[in-house]
Amino acid sequence: MLLAGISILDAAVARWFLTFLAPPGPMGPPPVEVTIVPALAAYLLLVAAMIFDWRQWGRPHPVYLYGGIALVTVKILKLAH
Numbered sequence: 001m002l003l004a005g006i007s008i009l010d011a012a013v014a015r016w017f018l019t020f021l022a023p024p025g026p027m028g029p030p031p032v033e034v035t036i037v038p039a040l041a042a043y044l045l046l047v048a049a050m051i052f053d054w055r056q057w058g059r060p061h062p063v064y065l066y067g068g069i070a071l072v073t074v075k076i077l078k079l080a081h
Helices: 002-021 032-057 062-080
Strands: none
Touching: 002 032, 002 062, 032 062
């Protein structure tokens, strides 16, 4: 559930970045490169969950590792497209 929420959260975080950091003028759809920094900001929630598991149980849950790798891979593949 957490990974699914984080995967769609980058769009919401990107809106904040675009609202406060976009240049003035008419806005069109942003290029994919603009979504990298907001996605990394959203992925910090995954890092926080992994740190919590590491402190609580001594290791992060494997789903966080595999899911995190999948999230970053999809973002890189979108950038390469």
